[in-house]
Amino acid sequence: MPEPVPADAPHADGEPGSTQLSGLFVEKPPSNVVVVSGADITFVAKVDSSSLQRKPTMKWLKGKWLDLGSKAGKHLQFKETYDRNTKIYTYEMKMIKVVPGDAGGYRCEVSAKDVCDSSTFEISVEAAHQDDQADILSAFKRADAGEDEGELDFSALLKAAKKKKKPEKEEPEIDVWELLKSAHPSEYEKIAFKYGITDLRGMLKRLKKMKVEPKHSEAFLNKLESCYTVEKGKKIVLSCEVLDPNVQVKWLKNGQEIKPSAKYVMEANGNIRTLTINKTTLADDAAYECVVGEDKCSTEVYVKEPPVTITKLMDDYHVVVGERVEFEIEVSEEGAHVMWFFEDQELHKDKESTKYRFKKDGKKHTFIIQEATLDDAGMYHAWTNGGHTKGELEVEEKELEVLQDIADLTVKATDQAVFKCEVSDEKVTGKWFKDGVEVLPSDRIKMTHVGRFHRLVIDDVKPGDAGDYTFVPDGYALSLSAKLNFLEIKIDYVPRQDPPKIHLDTTGNMVSQNTIIVVAGNKLRLDVEITGEPAPTVVWSKGDQPITENEGRVRVESRKDLSCFVIEGAERSDEGNYTICVTNPAGEDKAVLFIKIVDVPDPPENIKCMGVGEDCATIVWDPPKFDGGAPVKGYLMERKKKGSSRWTKLNFDVYESTTYEAKRMIEGIFYEMRVFAVNSIGLSQPSLNSKPFMPIAPTSEPTRLTVHDVTDSTCSLKWLAPEKIGAGGLDGYVIEYCKEGDTEWVVANKDLCEKQGFVVRGLPVGEKINFRVVAVNIAGRSLPAILSQPVTIREIVEHPKIRLPRDLRTKYIRKVGDKINLTIPFQGKPHPVATWFKDGQPIDPKMVNVRNTNVDSIFFIRSAEREHSGTYEMVLKIENMEDRASINIRVIEKPGPPQNVRVTDVWGFNAALEWDPPKDDGNSEITGYTIQKADMKTKEWFTVYDHNRRPNCTVSDLIMGNEYQFRVYSENLCGLSEEPRLSKNTAVIPKTGLEHKPNPYKEMDMACAPKFTQPLVDRSVVAGYSTAISCAVKGFPKPKIVWMKNKMIIGEDPKYLMQNNQGVLTLNIRKPSTFDGGKYSCMAVNDLGKDEVECKLDVRVATDPDKK
Structure with missing residues (x-):
């Protein structure tokens, strides 16, 4: 849905900041889908990734911003598959049991690095039984990222028509929907244009629903209104009238029953049933139902969200060519859409040019012009759906530099006066003025312009030429002035003096x-x-x-x-x-x-809040630096809440002190103070506002202050948080100390300590020091937590102690090539010295690396070898005290093969083996042996025993008449030896006296003429879905298979795929059409004969159940 455009804003050709799509989709969801409420539906999108460098990312969105990925669950299910052959990703979104709230606009968006593509589609939900009148707002809901349901904004589509006020009679309000219902369809577009309806498709859908005649309800006398509109944060009452005054009703929201609470109040007064929704939010924008048994009436509540307003207006700019310009505004909501215009042209971000930039930072929106030119001068506008601001940009040429100024002249009568100046630009012209009046050229006055020089020449100077002369360059706010003085010679007589x-x-x-x-x-x-x-x-x-x-x-x-x-x-x-x-x-x-000169004094300085209470605050300030020449009589104080612009006076009589306690304040509210100074002349300007402060009590003192550690120059303290912190929170702690007997406390930390522990450094050795800790918050300092007795600053001698880890107290085993990294912690004061020995000798630093710290010793071997094995001892010393700990390290590897493997005895089907242990056990105990046997004919080895602990064994179940050889592997903690040891002799199992005489072998004749063991079966399939027909045949030699359609050989048609798997014959038909129907036959032929089977294939067209 497009963003609402102000009524007087110019229309742009495109959406600002639109992204050019790259066409990644191979298959998109259908643009319009109609689904019945309660049914399931699946949307499929396919993306071709053959041209992408990385895996694409798919998002399913509702409305403009709501990401449906966070709503996955029982109602929404998402699936992703990938075809390696075609490099196509398939994305599916399945909606289970669609509800009316799922209706709206959706978008699937795919992106990969710097390319992206999107596809929009719309879902319309039709009720299975339309018993009630449809809601007039269901097609005009607004999209909101905070809700599960994306909705369209009705307020942006229906613009309020301006009413002309008449002096005598007001024009009656017109119901647009009633007008549309009674109008002819040919006039719909005219009415929509007149009353500001822009979504014509949504309007027609709504009209269609409104014309459906609702069924007569037997439970309700008066149903709910078709819709209700309420502003966000206000209260709304839904009311209906039922037939039976004693009947119980249920209220539903989006199909879910509403439970009574402080927000939802349900009342019954006679036949009237009401639902009151207090303090509405955007979550209350939903469909509501009142249910009586099987009868119900429904409505829809539309919560209006306040329009986005502009809280900080745009400023005007006056710059010179080449300067940077930043038009900045602030809006009332984060993430708001702002449109920028220059005069009547909308501004967009251009990828090819970096002249314009658009920046968003929370509620701040900034339009940046990198280098202003003269063409950029004009009026700039910023529009939101609820506000407008503008600012003018004036751009002028760069400043003109004056290389030579005009000099004052004093001349005599009949002399020549020449004024000359030099400017930086040769092309600049200008005018000369005398006492503000332009000088015109004449026979006696001449003006010249040569390059950068401008001259004014006055011949035969007269007394009337005296005055101020000015040169003004054209197009620049600059003037050069000089004075012409006329020197007149007079002869005076000597008067009386x-x-x-x-x-x-x-x-x-x-x-x-x-x-x-x-x-x-x-x-x-x-x-x-x-x-x-x-x-x-x-x-x-x-x-x-x-x-x-x-x-x-x-x-x-x-x-x-x-x-x-x-x-x-x-x-x-x-x-x-x-x-x-x-x-x-x-x-x-x-x-x-x-x-x-006497004046009002300067304003007071350094207004500070020195302390606060639950409803009071103590303010101090410094007197003004200048008293205006008259003594300061006193001060007037004002306060205001932070963010407010209204100041409240605290005193009407002059207050003489520079410390004031403001009372009757609200706890937990930030305040600011300012002070005026008063003298006999009047009232000064107000001082700068104090830093915001909150009337709130400080915290209680910290608890359980203890000494954790003491050295010759430091003391480590620990404590717990105060029991009472309060609404002002806790900013940190201040640690202070003083010598025993002194009263001056020294602050140990420059910045507040946020942790509940601190190490005080730089303390004198041997002194007794008192410590205290104070909690600090916005209200100030708490009462101090003080140690009960002073602390002597001296290192406490502690015996050395090696804390050997449990896994090192036994034999430490590692394989050859492994890394050995051991950390041995210890304790002791003062800092102990750790030394390592191997087998009683100091360790070789070339073989073992050791690094010691104040609290542990690190033993490191990069790659272990057999020679690293041994007993290592760590000695920890403090003066004449010491502690020792030993570590037994064994580096092992795989053993060598056993020695002298031999067959000692053979009887029946058994053989006895013996061997000697290997020479090299790999520095580890031999844990067992693995014995294998092999028939001398096949030379294939089979394991007889593994993990055999004894150096001998008996091999049974040998086959009569075969000769066997044996081999043995040795095994330790590292595994089997690399090579086995073969037995020196073999074991022969002799045959018995019986002789077997087999019957003469007669080869069976397998020749057979082709014969179908499973015929073809008639099929009826749906067009467009791949199918297959199968049969089975036997015959030898292997028969040749021929598939035919209507007695015509199919051949190598790619539509058909013929398979033969062990005599099972299959004909696959890819996506058949009605033309692929008919009689199919399969014929098998070899040298002994042939056989044939046939079937009938019927291909029918798929029917749409919705159309039925």
Whole structure:
């Protein structure tokens, strides 16, 4: 079933991300199958693997995603066979006792490495007895991977028709199905288009079922509705009315009886019977029946799943050519289908190009453009079946680099002014502006563009040419500016001279004679009266930097006898000492002002949760780094639940401390806190949110803290988990120690220890140390578990002890060539020294490898030989203490043959044998001997005795008149010897005095004319199924067999296969058709005569029981 497409979304030519199929199927299941409810059905698919490198994988799916392999059992059975000759895999899926819920769309999908193929088919289930009205939703169910039944989505097929609102009367709601039932078939397509029904085939099937007249029910007055629709998570009530108020009813779900529970509530009120389903889930989307005796009424409940919405919208992007772009969204459900569009064109993943990439990570969906170009600029859309978002991509050319900027010029009258700049791109054009007005060429003003250079030439400069000149490249957000200053020479007369004087107004913002306080963000305007003749020159400066700007945020405005210093929107950086200096030829005057900027404080820092309780939490923070120039009066606190956007105030009066205990919180819920700082100016920005914390009590202390081991510098501790852990869980443990008498505890582990054991290292030798262990979870530290007494850090002397494994306490036997690898554990403190000896001498390291550790010794021989046999002794020493253990190793091999095998006596049909043991017993005890005899005529050997323990035996039941030879094998734990030893003499069994005179032999004449001992039998077979006819014949010499059809010799026709097995004649006919019927005969011929038999073969056409 295709994914639902938004109403205003453009239609794509193909399914996004579709896989090109490779045609692996040789045989596919039929596309449409109709099966009767309760019957069995088998689907077969065959795959040709001759061109595949590995075995193909087959999946049977229902709907789009439900893998039926996990549902194998009594209802579904799967079978796989392989034909080695044709290399064809045959896959079968058998459905036993089909139920109505099995109806829907199915798909078989085969894949092998990078090739795949799929085949879809649909199953329709017809009821054996249609007593009730069919459900209008059974053909429109939705597929869901979490359910056993694949279903189609009715909500996506029936789109809501937009209603036009009328001011006086609303348009009545139209029942589409009633309209279809009463309409002529020629108008079905028109109605489906008008009301948004896209599945025409499903609509026609549903109409056919709806037109079936239900039988009259004697048990029900009012049956259940044909269908019910409910939203996921809501409650639904199914109600019907029965004839008998005392009758008992049963409620069934998909044929299974429903038991009363908190979810399913069944009620009887008079004649009314109701079934209430609470908190519906997708599993409740099923067929329900109310049964009274043999009568029943049914309905279907459709659970609407909320549409997939977009929780995180797409952002706009502004990039330059070649940059990577990632449009990211988040949806409400994992595995949702998202369609991406550029303008009106749907975007697909192209295997040949890597420009576009589509990425899914849980609920996140990302569309990636590897290298953006100018053609990629535009609007991008993302659609789901319940939401839409869009983002605009703007792509601009790469930045233009300025190789040479424009320089300021100062020229005199009638001089030439030349502005020149150089940019990185020769093709870039541009325009010149003077004070924001475009400069047009004239006889006096000329503009040139040569390569990367742009020039503006002004001849015969005049005072009106002075100003700001700007060059703006076309198509780039870039401008180059310079100033043209006109130098005018004037001749001044010498007027009357008075020294300059500054007259400051100390009222208003001035808190003292030279300090002015300004609130950040406000405007400061300081008007200073200036006197002096001639008019003095005024210079404002901050520190050593003069302020010359006439425009901007910080500027100086000059009027007659008045100098104005202006700061628009005062900032913290404006604070400092400012100097005004006035000069003229008669003298100078100077004044120093300190401008203080006060502001709201910075937000507090390091908001931390130091401890929690069951319904409270203790929060601490650091004061703001900058108090805004005014003392901090206190703080305001807010909290919110994690994931929420709503903050709740915790105090309305200013709180002065930096530690606060928040109360009345809900246990087990994550919270976040933030803090505001307050001074006389106002409220700061909020601090960063604290890390999420959960009001919950810490765990109880760890239990059974014990010392496991102590060395000269380490101590191994073990403990058990706390008895009470709580909902906050357990993150780990902190191990601390301190010397006896000290109060300062040292943390032994940097990271939390998750195991219930730890080795504390780096401890001083001989000191007495106290240890404690604290459990830590999200609520903080628990009470410590402390050892009852301090531990002395000193190695405990322990006698050496070799723990020899049980299997090495007896003789250790191995065969020649075997590998010997023995691990001998031991114990002792301090670390013992292990030494090995063989037969009292130190072992040769060239023959035996030994590796010692602190806890065991490894004895290794790569390939055992006979000379490795012996007694090995391991000596374990600690100072003057030692322990010893011995291992007896024997390396064995097969023995040699026995010696001096001889026949000592012969009597009757018996012979007595004796022999000597072998020279080489293979380093193992001889466990027995195997004796064999052979007739001198045939030379075939037969075993007389095996596992014979004695070096002698008596061979009986010898045949009179034969001569026998004997041989003997020796045997040990490795087996029989490689070579036997033959007896030196033989045993002759003489004949007795009787003489047998046999009758003269007369050879029997076997010649016989052909004669059929079993005739052919008339057959009636089904066309298309291979068959065979058989008979039996005798005759000598072997007769020649001729098969005929209608008196015509069959010959070498490949359709027929003729076999002759010891006189049993068989004619196999492969997949006969009606033309293969007729009279078949078989004739046997030899030199003595012939014989013939015949039969009639009737081939009939197979009939379909469903059509009957």
